[in-house]
Amino acid sequence: MTDSIPYLYPEKWLNKASAGERVASELRIRIIAGLIESGSKLSENQMATEFSVSRSPVREALKLLASENLIRLERMGAVVLELSEKEIQEIYDVRLLIETFVFERLVKKDTAQLVKELSKTMEMMKIAIKYKDADDFSYEDVLFHETIIRSIDHSHIFMIWKNLKPTLESLILISMRMRFKEKYDDFERIINNHELYIEAIRQKDRDLMVESLHKNFDDVQGSVEDLWRSQQIYSKGVESDD
Amino acid sequence: MTDSIPYLYPEKWLNKASAGERVASELRIRIIAGLIESGSKLSENQMATEFSVSRSPVREALKLLASENLIRLERMGAVVLELSEKEIQEIYDVRLLIETFVFERLVKKDTAQLVKELSKTMEMMKIAIKYKDADDFSYEDVLFHETIIRSIDHSHIFMIWKNLKPTLESLILISMRMRFKEKYDDFERIINNHELYIEAIRQKDRDLMVESLHKNFDDVQGSVEDLWRSQQIYSKGVESDD
DNA sequence: CTTGTCTAACTTGTATACAAGTATTGTGGC
Protein backbone atom coordinates (compact mmCIF):
# COMPACT_ATOMS: atom_id res chain seq x y z
CA MET A 1 0.00 0.00 0.00
CA THR A 2 1.12 3.52 -0.75
CA ASP A 3 -0.95 5.26 1.88
CA SER A 4 2.26 6.96 2.90
CA ILE A 5 1.68 9.49 0.11
CA PRO A 6 1.17 12.89 1.73
CA TYR A 7 -1.89 14.84 0.69
CA LEU A 8 -1.14 17.36 -2.04
CA TYR A 9 -4.46 19.17 -2.11
CA PRO A 10 -4.77 22.04 0.42
CA GLU A 11 -6.90 20.96 3.32
CA LYS A 12 -8.28 24.45 3.82
CA TRP A 13 -9.91 24.39 0.39
CA LEU A 14 -12.03 21.47 1.52
CA ASN A 15 -13.98 23.20 4.25
CA LYS A 16 -17.46 21.89 3.62
CA ALA A 17 -16.50 19.32 1.04
CA SER A 18 -17.99 15.84 1.07
CA ALA A 19 -15.82 12.77 1.18
CA GLY A 20 -16.38 12.33 -2.55
CA GLU A 21 -15.07 15.80 -3.33
CA ARG A 22 -12.07 15.24 -1.11
CA VAL A 23 -11.18 12.04 -2.85
CA ALA A 24 -11.71 13.68 -6.23
CA SER A 25 -9.52 16.66 -5.39
CA GLU A 26 -6.72 14.55 -4.06
CA LEU A 27 -6.83 12.04 -6.89
CA ARG A 28 -6.98 14.86 -9.42
CA ILE A 29 -3.90 16.62 -8.18
CA ARG A 30 -2.00 13.37 -7.88
CA ILE A 31 -2.84 12.49 -11.45
CA ILE A 32 -1.88 15.92 -12.73
CA ALA A 33 1.30 15.97 -10.69
CA GLY A 34 2.21 12.65 -12.24
CA LEU A 35 2.16 10.84 -8.94
CA ILE A 36 -0.35 8.46 -10.40
CA GLU A 37 0.99 7.42 -13.74
CA SER A 38 -1.13 7.58 -16.85
CA GLY A 39 -2.25 4.15 -17.90
CA SER A 40 -2.61 2.81 -14.39
CA LYS A 41 -5.94 1.40 -13.35
CA LEU A 42 -7.94 2.57 -10.38
CA SER A 43 -10.64 0.37 -8.95
CA GLU A 44 -13.36 1.57 -6.65
CA ASN A 45 -12.49 -0.83 -3.88
CA GLN A 46 -8.81 -0.03 -4.08
CA MET A 47 -9.48 3.72 -3.83
CA ALA A 48 -11.97 3.15 -1.04
CA THR A 49 -9.43 1.41 1.13
CA GLU A 50 -6.70 3.86 0.11
CA PHE A 51 -8.73 6.82 1.32
CA SER A 52 -10.54 4.97 4.10
CA VAL A 53 -14.00 5.68 2.78
CA SER A 54 -16.71 3.52 1.29
CA ARG A 55 -17.32 2.97 -2.39
CA SER A 56 -20.11 5.55 -2.60
CA PRO A 57 -17.93 8.67 -2.36
CA VAL A 58 -15.29 6.98 -4.50
CA ARG A 59 -17.84 6.38 -7.25
CA GLU A 60 -18.78 10.03 -7.05
CA ALA A 61 -15.15 11.05 -7.34
CA LEU A 62 -14.45 8.81 -10.30
CA LYS A 63 -17.50 10.11 -12.14
CA LEU A 64 -16.23 13.63 -11.59
CA LEU A 65 -12.73 12.88 -12.80
CA ALA A 66 -14.15 11.12 -15.82
CA SER A 67 -16.15 14.22 -16.71
CA GLU A 68 -12.91 16.18 -16.51
CA ASN A 69 -11.23 13.78 -18.89
CA LEU A 70 -8.61 12.77 -16.35
CA ILE A 71 -9.69 9.14 -16.28
CA ARG A 72 -11.77 6.93 -18.52
CA LEU A 73 -14.30 4.62 -16.90
CA GLU A 74 -14.08 1.14 -18.34
CA ARG A 75 -15.67 -2.22 -17.70
CA MET A 76 -13.09 -3.08 -15.14
CA GLY A 77 -11.41 -0.19 -13.43
CA ALA A 78 -10.85 3.40 -14.42
CA VAL A 79 -7.78 4.01 -16.51
CA VAL A 80 -5.79 7.16 -15.85
CA LEU A 81 -5.41 9.29 -18.96
CA GLU A 82 -2.30 11.04 -20.04
CA LEU A 83 -2.04 14.79 -19.55
CA SER A 84 0.12 15.34 -22.55
CA GLU A 85 1.35 18.63 -23.93
CA LYS A 86 -1.46 18.37 -26.46
CA GLU A 87 -3.97 18.14 -23.64
CA ILE A 88 -2.56 21.19 -21.94
CA GLN A 89 -2.55 23.10 -25.19
CA GLU A 90 -6.20 22.14 -25.57
CA ILE A 91 -7.04 23.50 -22.16
CA TYR A 92 -5.57 26.81 -23.14
CA ASP A 93 -7.45 26.72 -26.42
CA VAL A 94 -10.60 26.59 -24.39
CA ARG A 95 -9.46 29.31 -22.03
CA LEU A 96 -8.61 31.52 -24.96
CA LEU A 97 -11.97 30.74 -26.51
CA ILE A 98 -14.06 31.58 -23.50
CA GLU A 99 -12.02 34.52 -22.25
CA THR A 100 -12.15 36.08 -25.68
CA PHE A 101 -15.89 35.57 -25.76
CA VAL A 102 -16.15 37.10 -22.32
CA PHE A 103 -14.13 40.10 -23.35
CA GLU A 104 -16.39 40.75 -26.30
CA ARG A 105 -19.27 40.92 -23.86
CA LEU A 106 -17.35 43.02 -21.41
CA VAL A 107 -16.68 45.84 -23.83
CA LYS A 108 -20.43 46.39 -23.98
CA LYS A 109 -20.83 46.65 -20.23
CA ASP A 110 -19.86 48.85 -17.35
CA THR A 111 -16.74 47.26 -15.93
CA ALA A 112 -16.06 49.56 -13.00
CA GLN A 113 -17.23 47.08 -10.40
CA LEU A 114 -15.34 44.26 -12.04
CA VAL A 115 -12.11 46.25 -12.15
CA LYS A 116 -12.52 46.96 -8.45
CA GLU A 117 -12.93 43.29 -7.62
CA LEU A 118 -9.97 42.33 -9.76
CA SER A 119 -7.82 44.97 -8.08
CA LYS A 120 -8.70 43.52 -4.72
CA THR A 121 -7.73 40.05 -5.89
CA MET A 122 -4.48 41.47 -7.22
CA GLU A 123 -3.61 42.90 -3.83
CA MET A 124 -4.31 39.56 -2.28
CA MET A 125 -1.98 37.95 -4.77
CA LYS A 126 0.76 40.40 -3.85
CA ILE A 127 0.39 39.57 -0.18
CA ALA A 128 0.57 35.88 -1.01
CA ILE A 129 3.80 36.52 -2.87
CA LYS A 130 5.20 38.52 0.03
CA TYR A 131 4.57 35.64 2.40
CA LYS A 132 5.58 33.05 -0.18
CA ASP A 133 2.27 31.25 0.11
CA ALA A 134 1.89 29.32 -3.13
CA ASP A 135 -1.54 27.95 -2.22
CA ASP A 136 -3.01 31.36 -1.43
CA PHE A 137 -1.50 32.74 -4.59
CA SER A 138 -2.98 29.97 -6.70
CA TYR A 139 -6.35 30.47 -5.11
CA GLU A 140 -6.39 34.15 -5.97
CA ASP A 141 -5.07 33.51 -9.45
CA VAL A 142 -7.89 31.11 -10.21
CA LEU A 143 -10.35 33.50 -8.58
CA PHE A 144 -9.09 36.30 -10.80
CA HIS A 145 -10.12 34.52 -13.94
CA GLU A 146 -13.31 33.18 -12.44
CA THR A 147 -14.35 36.71 -11.47
CA ILE A 148 -13.90 37.90 -15.02
CA ILE A 149 -15.85 35.02 -16.47
CA ARG A 150 -18.63 35.26 -13.93
CA SER A 151 -19.07 38.97 -14.57
CA ILE A 152 -20.83 38.55 -17.91
CA ASP A 153 -23.57 36.47 -16.32
CA HIS A 154 -23.64 33.73 -18.95
CA SER A 155 -24.52 30.45 -17.34
CA HIS A 156 -23.31 28.19 -20.14
CA ILE A 157 -19.98 29.91 -20.52
CA PHE A 158 -19.66 29.62 -16.78
CA MET A 159 -20.44 25.91 -17.01
CA ILE A 160 -17.49 25.47 -19.33
CA TRP A 161 -15.38 27.26 -16.76
CA LYS A 162 -16.67 25.09 -13.96
CA ASN A 163 -15.59 22.01 -15.87
CA LEU A 164 -12.21 23.40 -16.64
CA LYS A 165 -11.53 24.93 -13.25
CA PRO A 166 -10.52 21.87 -11.21
CA THR A 167 -7.86 20.81 -13.68
CA LEU A 168 -6.62 24.34 -14.08
CA GLU A 169 -6.53 24.80 -10.35
CA SER A 170 -4.33 21.78 -9.89
CA LEU A 171 -2.07 22.81 -12.74
CA ILE A 172 -1.61 26.28 -11.30
CA LEU A 173 -1.12 24.97 -7.80
CA ILE A 174 1.64 22.62 -8.84
CA SER A 175 3.33 25.18 -10.99
CA MET A 176 3.20 27.89 -8.33
CA ARG A 177 4.55 25.68 -5.57
CA MET A 178 7.42 24.98 -7.92
CA ARG A 179 8.10 28.61 -8.70
CA PHE A 180 8.00 29.78 -5.11
CA LYS A 181 10.83 27.43 -4.46
CA GLU A 182 12.87 27.98 -7.56
CA LYS A 183 11.82 30.92 -9.67
CA TYR A 184 10.67 33.53 -7.22
CA ASP A 185 11.19 36.47 -9.55
CA ASP A 186 8.71 34.99 -12.03
CA PHE A 187 6.02 36.55 -9.95
CA GLU A 188 6.81 40.12 -10.83
CA ARG A 189 6.10 39.22 -14.43
CA ILE A 190 2.92 37.37 -13.53
CA ILE A 191 1.66 40.35 -11.55
CA ASN A 192 2.47 42.67 -14.42
CA ASN A 193 0.54 40.50 -16.84
CA HIS A 194 -2.49 40.49 -14.61
CA GLU A 195 -2.32 44.25 -14.23
CA LEU A 196 -2.14 44.51 -17.98
CA TYR A 197 -5.26 42.40 -18.16
CA ILE A 198 -7.10 44.69 -15.76
CA GLU A 199 -5.97 47.67 -17.74
CA ALA A 200 -7.31 46.09 -20.92
CA ILE A 201 -10.66 45.62 -19.26
CA ARG A 202 -10.71 49.15 -17.90
CA GLN A 203 -9.87 50.65 -21.27
CA LYS A 204 -11.88 48.06 -23.17
CA ASP A 205 -8.89 47.66 -25.41
CA ARG A 206 -9.12 44.47 -27.42
CA ASP A 207 -5.52 44.51 -28.60
CA LEU A 208 -4.22 44.97 -25.09
CA MET A 209 -6.43 42.16 -23.89
CA VAL A 210 -5.20 39.76 -26.53
CA GLU A 211 -1.64 40.77 -25.73
CA SER A 212 -2.02 40.15 -22.02
CA LEU A 213 -3.83 36.89 -22.64
CA HIS A 214 -1.02 35.67 -24.82
CA LYS A 215 1.58 36.75 -22.30
CA ASN A 216 -0.40 34.86 -19.73
CA PHE A 217 -0.34 31.82 -21.94
CA ASP A 218 3.35 32.14 -22.56
CA ASP A 219 3.73 32.18 -18.82
CA VAL A 220 1.75 29.04 -18.63
CA GLN A 221 3.73 27.49 -21.39
CA GLY A 222 6.66 27.75 -19.03
CA SER A 223 4.60 26.22 -16.30
CA VAL A 224 4.16 23.10 -18.37
CA GLU A 225 7.86 22.58 -18.02
CA ASP A 226 7.49 23.14 -14.29
CA LEU A 227 4.90 20.43 -14.36
CA TRP A 228 7.11 17.86 -15.96
CA ARG A 229 9.89 18.63 -13.54
CA SER A 230 7.47 18.48 -10.65
CA GLN A 231 6.47 15.03 -11.79
CA GLN A 232 10.10 14.03 -11.52
CA ILE A 233 10.35 15.51 -8.05
CA TYR A 234 7.12 14.14 -6.72
CA SER A 235 7.79 10.66 -7.93
CA LYS A 236 11.31 10.78 -6.57
CA GLY A 237 9.85 11.93 -3.29
CA VAL A 238 7.58 8.95 -3.25
CA GLU A 239 10.31 6.52 -4.02
CA SER A 240 12.50 7.87 -1.25
CA ASP A 241 9.54 7.69 1.11
CA ASP A 242 9.18 4.01 0.57
CA MET B 1 -48.67 10.32 -7.62
CA THR B 2 -48.16 11.21 -11.24
CA ASP B 3 -46.60 7.93 -12.35
CA SER B 4 -49.16 7.98 -15.13
CA ILE B 5 -46.81 10.25 -17.10
CA PRO B 6 -45.76 8.38 -20.24
CA TYR B 7 -42.06 8.19 -20.96
CA LEU B 8 -40.91 10.83 -23.40
CA TYR B 9 -37.37 9.66 -23.97
CA PRO B 10 -36.97 7.03 -26.71
CA GLU B 11 -36.48 3.62 -25.19
CA LYS B 12 -34.24 2.51 -28.04
CA TRP B 13 -31.67 5.16 -27.16
CA LEU B 14 -31.21 3.50 -23.80
CA ASN B 15 -29.85 0.19 -24.97
CA LYS B 16 -27.04 -0.36 -22.52
CA ALA B 17 -27.88 2.53 -20.23
CA SER B 18 -27.78 2.14 -16.48
CA ALA B 19 -30.79 2.94 -14.35
CA GLY B 20 -29.18 6.25 -13.47
CA GLU B 21 -28.84 7.28 -17.09
CA ARG B 22 -32.42 6.27 -17.77
CA VAL B 23 -33.71 8.35 -14.94
CA ALA B 24 -31.52 11.27 -16.01
CA SER B 25 -32.68 11.08 -19.63
CA GLU B 26 -36.32 10.93 -18.71
CA LEU B 27 -36.11 13.66 -16.11
CA ARG B 28 -34.15 15.83 -18.51
CA ILE B 29 -36.65 15.66 -21.31
CA ARG B 30 -39.53 16.21 -18.94
CA ILE B 31 -37.87 19.30 -17.54
CA ILE B 32 -37.08 20.66 -20.97
CA ALA B 33 -40.55 19.85 -22.28
CA GLY B 34 -41.95 21.80 -19.36
CA LEU B 35 -43.66 18.77 -17.89
CA ILE B 36 -41.79 19.38 -14.69
CA GLU B 37 -42.19 23.03 -13.88
CA SER B 38 -39.23 25.19 -13.07
CA GLY B 39 -39.07 25.95 -9.39
CA SER B 40 -40.44 22.61 -8.29
CA LYS B 41 -38.37 20.54 -5.94
CA LEU B 42 -37.23 17.00 -6.57
CA SER B 43 -36.13 14.82 -3.70
CA GLU B 44 -34.13 11.67 -4.08
CA ASN B 45 -36.67 9.49 -2.34
CA GLN B 46 -39.53 10.93 -4.32
CA MET B 47 -37.74 10.29 -7.62
CA ALA B 48 -36.71 6.83 -6.47
CA THR B 49 -40.30 5.78 -5.87
CA GLU B 50 -41.46 7.59 -9.02
CA PHE B 51 -39.08 5.58 -11.20
CA SER B 52 -39.11 2.42 -9.06
CA VAL B 53 -35.38 2.43 -8.46
CA SER B 54 -33.25 2.97 -5.39
CA ARG B 55 -31.65 6.23 -4.39
CA SER B 56 -28.25 5.33 -5.84
CA PRO B 57 -29.15 5.73 -9.51
CA VAL B 58 -31.31 8.74 -8.67
CA ARG B 59 -28.36 10.46 -7.02
CA GLU B 60 -26.33 9.76 -10.12
CA ALA B 61 -29.05 11.23 -12.31
CA LEU B 62 -29.43 14.36 -10.21
CA LYS B 63 -25.68 14.96 -10.24
CA LEU B 64 -25.75 14.71 -14.01
CA LEU B 65 -28.65 17.08 -14.43
CA ALA B 66 -27.01 19.53 -12.05
CA SER B 67 -23.86 19.49 -14.19
CA GLU B 68 -26.09 20.33 -17.16
CA ASN B 69 -27.56 23.27 -15.30
CA LEU B 70 -31.07 21.86 -15.44
CA ILE B 71 -31.41 21.58 -11.68
CA ARG B 72 -29.60 23.08 -8.73
CA LEU B 73 -28.75 20.79 -5.82
CA GLU B 74 -29.66 22.37 -2.53
CA ARG B 75 -29.67 21.41 1.12
CA MET B 76 -33.09 19.92 0.81
CA GLY B 77 -34.14 18.77 -2.58
CA ALA B 78 -33.02 19.72 -6.04
CA VAL B 79 -34.79 22.71 -7.50
CA VAL B 80 -35.66 22.65 -11.19
CA LEU B 81 -34.17 25.58 -13.07
CA GLU B 82 -35.90 27.60 -15.71
CA LEU B 83 -35.00 27.04 -19.34
CA SER B 84 -35.66 30.59 -20.38
CA GLU B 85 -35.14 32.14 -23.77
CA LYS B 86 -31.89 33.56 -22.39
CA GLU B 87 -30.74 30.04 -21.52
CA ILE B 88 -31.50 28.77 -24.97
CA GLN B 89 -29.74 31.72 -26.53
CA GLU B 90 -26.75 30.85 -24.37
CA ILE B 91 -26.73 27.30 -25.59
CA TYR B 92 -26.53 28.54 -29.13
CA ASP B 93 -23.80 30.97 -28.18
CA VAL B 94 -21.78 27.99 -27.12
CA ARG B 95 -22.66 26.02 -30.24
CA LEU B 96 -21.62 28.95 -32.38
CA LEU B 97 -18.43 29.27 -30.39
CA ILE B 98 -17.34 25.68 -30.70
CA GLU B 99 -18.52 25.07 -34.23
CA THR B 100 -16.70 28.17 -35.39
CA PHE B 101 -13.60 26.96 -33.60
CA VAL B 102 -14.00 23.57 -35.21
CA PHE B 103 -14.39 25.06 -38.65
CA GLU B 104 -11.17 27.02 -38.27
CA ARG B 105 -9.44 23.73 -37.62
CA LEU B 106 -11.22 21.98 -40.43
CA VAL B 107 -9.99 24.33 -43.11
CA LYS B 108 -6.48 23.14 -42.33
CA LYS B 109 -7.33 19.49 -42.71
CA ASP B 110 -8.38 17.00 -45.31
CA THR B 111 -12.15 16.84 -44.98
CA ALA B 112 -12.95 14.22 -47.60
CA GLN B 113 -13.67 11.49 -45.07
CA LEU B 114 -15.76 13.85 -42.95
CA VAL B 115 -17.84 14.96 -45.92
CA LYS B 116 -18.51 11.33 -46.73
CA GLU B 117 -19.70 10.58 -43.22
CA LEU B 118 -21.88 13.67 -43.18
CA SER B 119 -23.43 12.72 -46.49
CA LYS B 120 -24.32 9.35 -45.08
CA THR B 121 -25.97 10.95 -42.09
CA MET B 122 -27.85 13.27 -44.43
CA GLU B 123 -29.28 10.32 -46.32
CA MET B 124 -30.38 8.80 -43.06
CA MET B 125 -32.11 12.03 -42.20
CA LYS B 126 -33.97 11.99 -45.48
CA ILE B 127 -35.18 8.46 -44.84
CA ALA B 128 -36.34 9.51 -41.40
CA ILE B 129 -38.31 12.33 -42.97
CA LYS B 130 -39.82 9.99 -45.53
CA TYR B 131 -41.07 7.70 -42.79
CA LYS B 132 -41.97 10.61 -40.51
CA ASP B 133 -39.81 9.30 -37.72
CA ALA B 134 -39.04 12.29 -35.53
CA ASP B 135 -36.83 10.33 -33.16
CA ASP B 136 -34.64 8.89 -35.89
CA PHE B 137 -34.39 12.29 -37.49
CA SER B 138 -33.33 13.90 -34.23
CA TYR B 139 -30.77 11.21 -33.65
CA GLU B 140 -29.16 11.81 -37.02
CA ASP B 141 -29.35 15.56 -36.61
CA VAL B 142 -27.45 15.40 -33.34
CA LEU B 143 -25.04 12.90 -34.85
CA PHE B 144 -24.41 15.27 -37.75
CA HIS B 145 -23.03 17.95 -35.48
CA GLU B 146 -21.24 15.51 -33.25
CA THR B 147 -19.45 14.05 -36.26
CA ILE B 148 -18.20 17.46 -37.28
CA ILE B 149 -17.00 18.30 -33.80
CA ARG B 150 -15.35 14.95 -33.26
CA SER B 151 -13.47 15.19 -36.54
CA ILE B 152 -10.93 17.74 -35.29
CA ASP B 153 -9.80 15.40 -32.51
CA HIS B 154 -9.79 17.99 -29.74
CA SER B 155 -10.70 16.36 -26.47
CA HIS B 156 -11.59 19.52 -24.59
CA ILE B 157 -13.78 20.93 -27.30
CA PHE B 158 -15.44 17.55 -27.42
CA MET B 159 -15.96 17.70 -23.65
CA ILE B 160 -17.90 20.91 -24.08
CA TRP B 161 -20.01 19.16 -26.68
CA LYS B 162 -20.59 16.19 -24.40
CA ASN B 163 -21.94 18.52 -21.75
CA LEU B 164 -24.15 20.34 -24.17
CA LYS B 165 -25.36 17.32 -26.08
CA PRO B 166 -28.00 15.92 -23.72
CA THR B 167 -29.84 19.21 -23.44
CA LEU B 168 -29.57 19.84 -27.15
CA GLU B 169 -30.75 16.35 -27.90
CA SER B 170 -33.89 16.85 -25.85
CA LEU B 171 -34.52 20.25 -27.36
CA ILE B 172 -34.22 18.89 -30.88
CA LEU B 173 -36.29 15.84 -30.09
CA ILE B 174 -39.17 17.89 -28.75
CA SER B 175 -39.02 20.35 -31.58
CA MET B 176 -38.89 17.67 -34.27
CA ARG B 177 -41.78 15.69 -32.88
CA MET B 178 -43.70 18.93 -33.02
CA ARG B 179 -42.77 19.71 -36.57
CA PHE B 180 -43.51 16.27 -37.92
CA LYS B 181 -47.03 16.78 -36.74
CA GLU B 182 -47.54 20.36 -37.71
CA LYS B 183 -44.87 21.80 -39.96
CA TYR B 184 -43.84 18.96 -42.17
CA ASP B 185 -42.44 21.16 -44.94
CA ASP B 186 -39.96 22.71 -42.53
CA PHE B 187 -37.79 19.73 -43.22
CA GLU B 188 -36.96 20.65 -46.76
CA ARG B 189 -35.39 23.80 -45.41
CA ILE B 190 -33.55 21.96 -42.66
CA ILE B 191 -32.11 19.51 -45.17
CA ASN B 192 -31.02 22.36 -47.42
CA ASN B 193 -29.25 24.06 -44.56
CA HIS B 194 -27.38 20.92 -43.66
CA GLU B 195 -26.36 20.42 -47.26
CA LEU B 196 -25.15 23.99 -47.30
CA TYR B 197 -23.07 23.17 -44.23
CA ILE B 198 -21.51 20.16 -45.91
CA GLU B 199 -20.78 22.24 -48.96
CA ALA B 200 -19.07 24.86 -46.77
CA ILE B 201 -16.88 22.16 -45.30
CA ARG B 202 -16.07 20.67 -48.67
CA GLN B 203 -15.13 24.03 -50.12
CA LYS B 204 -13.61 25.27 -46.86
CA ASP B 205 -15.60 28.41 -47.35
CA ARG B 206 -15.83 30.41 -44.13
CA ASP B 207 -18.56 32.73 -45.33
CA LEU B 208 -20.73 29.88 -46.48
CA MET B 209 -20.21 28.13 -43.18
CA VAL B 210 -21.21 31.16 -41.16
CA GLU B 211 -24.23 31.59 -43.39
CA SER B 212 -25.38 28.02 -42.94
CA LEU B 213 -24.72 28.15 -39.21
CA HIS B 214 -26.84 31.23 -38.89
CA LYS B 215 -29.60 29.71 -40.96
CA ASN B 216 -29.42 26.71 -38.70
CA PHE B 217 -29.78 28.96 -35.72
CA ASP B 218 -32.68 30.81 -37.24
CA ASP B 219 -34.26 27.44 -37.68
CA VAL B 220 -33.67 26.73 -34.08
CA GLN B 221 -34.99 30.10 -33.09
CA GLY B 222 -38.26 28.90 -34.51
CA SER B 223 -37.94 25.70 -32.56
CA VAL B 224 -37.92 27.67 -29.35
CA GLU B 225 -41.44 28.67 -30.15
CA ASP B 226 -42.22 25.02 -30.83
CA LEU B 227 -40.87 24.30 -27.41
CA TRP B 228 -43.13 26.73 -25.62
CA ARG B 229 -46.11 25.39 -27.50
CA SER B 230 -45.06 21.85 -26.73
CA GLN B 231 -44.97 22.75 -23.08
CA GLN B 232 -48.59 23.83 -23.39
CA ILE B 233 -49.48 20.59 -25.11
CA TYR B 234 -47.60 18.29 -22.82
CA SER B 235 -48.95 19.88 -19.68
CA LYS B 236 -52.46 19.84 -21.11
CA GLY B 237 -51.94 16.20 -21.93
CA VAL B 238 -51.02 15.51 -18.36
CA GLU B 239 -54.00 17.33 -16.98
CA SER B 240 -56.35 15.42 -19.23
CA ASP B 241 -54.66 12.19 -18.21
CA ASP B 242 -55.43 12.73 -14.56
C1' DC C 1 -53.25 35.96 18.54
C1' DT C 2 -48.44 35.61 18.82
C1' DT C 3 -44.19 33.42 20.06
C1' DG C 4 -41.01 29.94 21.44
C1' DT C 5 -39.78 25.28 21.93
C1' DC C 6 -39.90 20.48 21.22
C1' DT C 7 -40.90 16.61 18.45
C1' DA C 8 -41.44 14.12 14.36
C1' DA C 9 -40.81 13.55 9.71
C1' DC C 10 -38.23 14.71 6.29
C1' DT C 11 -33.47 15.48 3.98
C1' DT C 12 -28.62 14.18 2.47
C1' DG C 13 -24.09 11.64 2.77
C1' DT C 14 -21.91 7.44 3.70
C1' DA C 15 -21.49 2.53 4.63
C1' DT C 16 -22.69 -1.97 3.59
C1' DA C 17 -25.04 -5.90 1.25
C1' DC C 18 -26.16 -8.30 -2.74
C1' DA C 19 -26.55 -9.75 -7.59
C1' DA C 20 -24.81 -10.27 -12.07
C1' DG C 21 -21.15 -10.29 -14.97
C1' DT C 22 -16.01 -10.64 -16.27
C1' DA C 23 -11.04 -11.61 -15.86
C1' DT C 24 -7.82 -14.79 -14.00
C1' DT C 25 -5.89 -18.59 -12.31
C1' DG C 26 -5.14 -23.22 -11.47
C1' DT C 27 -5.89 -27.90 -12.61
C1' DG C 28 -6.81 -32.03 -15.27
C1' DG C 29 -6.26 -34.21 -19.62
C1' DC C 30 -3.44 -34.78 -23.54
Place this chain on the structure above:
DNA sequence: GCCACAATACTTGTATACAAGTTAGACAAG
Protein backbone atom coordinates in the same frame (compact mmCIF):
# COMPACT_ATOMS: atom_id res chain seq x y z
C1' DG D 1 4.86 -28.36 -22.20
C1' DC D 2 0.18 -26.84 -23.67
C1' DC D 3 -4.73 -26.35 -24.13
C1' DA D 4 -9.64 -26.54 -22.29
C1' DC D 5 -12.43 -25.61 -18.72
C1' DA D 6 -14.06 -24.89 -14.27
C1' DA D 7 -13.54 -22.54 -9.93
C1' DT D 8 -12.40 -18.31 -7.86
C1' DA D 9 -11.66 -13.73 -6.98
C1' DC D 10 -12.26 -9.73 -8.79
C1' DT D 11 -15.36 -5.95 -11.05
C1' DT D 12 -19.53 -2.76 -11.38
C1' DG D 13 -24.49 -1.40 -10.61
C1' DT D 14 -28.16 -1.29 -7.48
C1' DA D 15 -30.56 -1.74 -3.12
C1' DT D 16 -30.72 -0.99 1.58
C1' DA D 17 -29.25 0.62 6.26
C1' DC D 18 -27.75 4.07 9.21
C1' DA D 19 -26.17 8.56 11.08
C1' DA D 20 -26.37 13.37 11.32
C1' DG D 21 -28.53 17.40 10.27
C1' DT D 22 -32.57 20.41 8.72
C1' DT D 23 -37.34 21.75 8.25
C1' DA D 24 -41.93 22.12 9.60
C1' DG D 25 -45.60 21.81 12.51
C1' DA D 26 -47.98 21.05 16.80
C1' DC D 27 -48.64 22.73 21.13
C1' DA D 28 -48.14 25.26 25.27
C1' DA D 29 -47.17 29.75 27.51
C1' DG D 30 -47.75 34.47 27.49
